[in-house]
Amino acid sequence: MTRRDIRTWLLVAPAAAWLLVMLVLPLVVVVVFSFGERAEAGGYAPAFTLDNYLNLGARATAFANTLTLAPLGTLACLVLAYPLAYFLAMRASPRWRTLLLILVIVPFWTSILIRSYAWIFLLGGQGIPSLLNALGLGSPRLINTPFAVLVGIVYGYLPLMVFPIYVSLDRLDKRLLEASADLGAPPWRSFLQVTLPLSMPGMATGSMLVFILLMGEFLIPAMLGGGKVFFVGNALVDLFLQSRNWPFGSAVAAALVLVMLVAVTLYMRFTRSWAGTRDDVSLM
Amino acid sequence: MESQTPIAELRGATKLFGEVVAAQDLSLAIRRGEFLSFLGPSGCGKTTALRLLAGFEQPTSGDVLLDGQRVNDVPAHLRPVNMVFQHYALFPHLDVAGNIAYGLRQRRPRPDAAAIAAAVEAALRMVRLPGFGDRRIWEMSGGQQQRVALARAIVNEPKLLLLDEPLAALDKKLRRDMQIELQGLQRSLGITFVLVTHDQEEALSMSDRICIMRGGRIEQVGTPRDLYDRPRNRYVADFVGKSNFFEGRAEAAPGGQTILVAAGGHRIAGTAPAPLAAGARVAASLRPEQIGLARAAPEDGGRIALPVEVVTRIFLGEHTEYLVRNRDLGEFLVLVPRQAEAATGAFDPGEAAQAHWRQGDALILADT
Ligand SMILES: Nc1ncnc2c1ncn2[C@@H]1O[C@H](COP(=O)(O)OP(=O)(O)O)[C@@H](O)[C@H]1O
Numbered sequence: 001m002t003r004r005d006i007r008t009w010l011l012v013a014p015a016a017a018w019l020l021v022m023l024v025l026p027l028v029v030v031v032v033f034s035f036g037e038r039a040e041a042g043g044y045a046p047a048f049t050l051d052n053y054l055n056l057g058a059r060a061t062a063f064a065n066t067l068t069l070a071p072l073g074t075l076a077c078l079v080l081a082y083p084l085a086y087f088l089a090m091r092a093s094p095r096w097r098t099l100l101l102i103l104v105i106v107p108f109w110t111s112i113l114i115r116s117y118a119w120i121f122l123l124g125g126q127g128i129p130s131l132l133n134a135l136g137l138g139s140p141r142l143i144n145t146p147f148a149v150l151v152g153i154v155y156g157y158l159p160l161m162v163f164p165i166y167v168s169l170d171r172l173d174k175r176l177l178e179a180s181a182d183l184g185a186p187p188w189r190s191f192l193q194v195t196l197p198l199s200m201p202g203m204a205t206g207s208m209l210v211f212i213l214l215m216g217e218f219l220i221p222a223m224l225g226g227g228k229v230f231f232v233g234n235a236l237v238d239l240f241l242q243s244r245n246w247p248f249g250s251a252v253a254a255a256l257v258l259v260m261l262v263a264v265t266l267y268m269r270f271t272r273s274w275a276g277t278r279d280d281v282s283l284m
Numbered sequence: 285m286e287s288q289t290p291i292a293e294l295r296g297a298t299k300l301f302g303e304v305v306a307a308q309d310l311s312l313a314i315r316r317g318e319f320l321s322f323l324g325p326s327g328c329g330k331t332t333a334l335r336l337l338a339g340f341e342q343p344t345s346g347d348v349l350l351d352g353q354r355v356n357d358v359p360a361h362l363r364p365v366n367m368v369f370q371h372y373a374l375f376p377h378l379d380v381a382g383n384i385a386y387g388l389r390q391r392r393p394r395p396d397a398a399a400i401a402a403a404v405e406a407a408l409r410m411v412r413l414p415g416f417g418d419r420r421i422w423e424m425s426g427g428q429q430q431r432v433a434l435a436r437a438i439v440n441e442p443k444l445l446l447l448d449e450p451l452a453a454l455d456k457k458l459r460r461d462m463q464i465e466l467q468g469l470q471r472s473l474g475i476t477f478v479l480v481t482h483d484q485e486e487a488l489s490m491s492d493r494i495c496i497m498r499g500g501r502i503e504q505v506g507t508p509r510d511l512y513d514r515p516r517n518r519y520v521a522d523f524v525g526k527s528n529f530f531e532g533r534a535e536a537a538p539g540g541q542t543i544l545v546a547a548g549g550h551r552i553a554g555t556a557p558a559p560l561a562a563g564a565r566v567a568a569s570l571r572p573e574q575i576g577l578a579r580a581a582p583e584d585g586g587r588i589a590l591p592v593e594v595v596t597r598i599f600l601g602e603h604t605e606y607l608v609r610n611r612d613l614g615e616f617l618v619l620v621p622r623q624a625e626a627a628t629g630a631f632d633p634g635e636a637a638q639a640h641w642r643q644g645d646a647l648i649l650a651d652t
Pocket residue numbers: 301304305306307324325326327328329330331332333
């Protein structure tokens with residue numbers, strides 16, 4: 001392991017602990033349940049059947065939504081968080097920096113439920129669409145669309161992306177940028193060749209955190225997707241709490257975990273290979 | 285004619301950071317191909333002077349010229365100048381070759397890969413690290429990182445190479461080796477070197493000229509010998525070699541000599557490299573090796589003798605260094621060569637002796 005790997009792992013450690021407690025232990029239970037049958041009154045009855053897995057196609061839409069909107073949401077967070085983190089770490093005066101950092105987390109002080117209600121209003125008929133209408137720009141439907149879910153995701157998860165990137169930029173030795181200029185690189189090339197690669201660990205950590213959490217998201221799609229943009233998380237709420245089909249719910253959950261593991265592994269391999277070859281990759 | 289234009293020049297350059305005057309009215313012409321050192325204590329503005337030349341700072345007033353062109357508004361990345369940073373500032377995400385190639389890759393049109401690889405390998409050979417190209421930076425020792433930093437700069441063949449205390453982090457032995465190597469490199473490349481250091485020995489041994497700084501100002505610029513023989517004031521003499529200082533008032537004397545009248549009525553005659561007003565507060569500078577030690581005052585009328593008491597004795601091999609004390613003038617150092625000591629015998633701490641020097645040997649300097 002290189003030092004950078006170790007640092008990445010240390011940054012990922014909280015997520016790893018979260019995984020262990022929240023996923024690995026329940027996972028054993030889930031896997032056992034997923035081969036069982038629904039009891040008469042709902043819940044679990046011991047059995048060994050593959051029916052639950054063969055039935056997964058019934059929730060294909062939820063999987064498709066999750067697998068498009070979670071990566072898309074992660075990407076949107078990354079693209080929006082980077083300039084913000086960059087400004088905070090590299091441009092804001094130290095006097096303002098702390099205040100601005102606090103402002104980034106302030107939204108976390110109220111429940112996501114309440115904040116989502118605010119977005120329901122903003123994206124609803126009397127919010128932004130009516131404003132656009134007044135400006136003569138048409139009246140697009142925003143609420144209960146994938147776009148609304150994406151807005152909610154970015155709004156809710158942006159701070160989780162901002163902080164790791166902020167930390168990696170804050171720790172970047174600013175003399176390296178002077179060295180880059182000294183060697184003839186204009187500022188934008190210094191950014192591409194020094195700042196960006198050296199903030200990779202922060203981007204990787206932030207993306208991983210947001211992506212993993214998004215794969216299990218259910219509240220934002222439920223509130224801003226209005227039952228039209230369903231995530232796997234919503235399917236699980238439905239299966240466990242409404243129809244009380246625990247074995248099928250367990251199979252869906254197990255499949256979700258599997259998909260997540262594959263995605264995370266692919267992602268890690270991608271970032272690592274990029275990190276490994278970027279000596280030779282000249283971005284310009 | 286072109287070769288007589290200084291390669292770089294500061295003209296009344298002043299740099300303020302808020303209220304702090306980091307550099308004040310610096311005027312200095314750097315000659316083509318010379319090895320110039322900025323010497324002074326920490327915080328005296330050496331780095332600021334270098335950063336003005338590199339383009340990391342813009343002068344608050346005054347001008348910076350490169351090759352006769354005013355470059356005040358030319359950003360660092362467009363100046364044909366390279367810097368070896370104090371803590372190297374090597375790119376941790378690039379290997380050694382990647383670091384060295386960095387400057388060449390910024391050129392437009394961009395040199396082809398083979399040309400870059402060849403230049404990198406040549407630079408590595410020059411700093412005696414052949415074959416180290418694919419090492420990671422953190423796999424290199426401090427001395428090796430220093431060489432990589434040097435290679436990264438010289439591979440660009442800059443008109444001016446700026447070095448900010450490049451050897452400060454190295455241990456003494458390695459520092460000595462690198463000083464010799466740097467000097468050799470400067471000669472063979474013919475690049476103008478501007479070195480910042482607070483180590484007088486380093487400056488004296490490596491430089492063609494030294495620029496002595498104090499409190500953001502230039503005190504004196506000259507060859508090491510100039511500064512040693514004709515320091516402008518006490519501060520400069522103190523920075524260039526070891527010296528004893530006796531304080532007093534100036535008094536004009538015939539034959540271009542100046543007399544210093546010290547406490548207890550002692551009169552020390554000497555030459556004044558810079559003009560002094562009669563009655564000015566001055567210091568007489570005497571090098572420890574200019575002073576002898578005897579059991580009785582010498583008969584020679586041309587010598588001045590002072591009764592002293594030996595305080596400490598340090599054996600230095602070819603020399604013995606005595607710290608002695610005179611009732612009026614206080615403590616000072618005497619360096620006695622081995623041969624002279626053989627004639628008089630060694631003095632023990634506590635013993636009385638006569639310190640003597642040739643009247644007129646002293647330098648009488650402004651006491652600032
Ligand atoms: N960026 C800066 N902001 C404020 N003060 C500075 C800055 N850079 C240097 N100084 C001040 O300017 C003076 C000269 O600094 P410097 O040129 O680094 O000295 P040296 O290199 O001789 O140690 C010091 O008092 C230092 O504190």
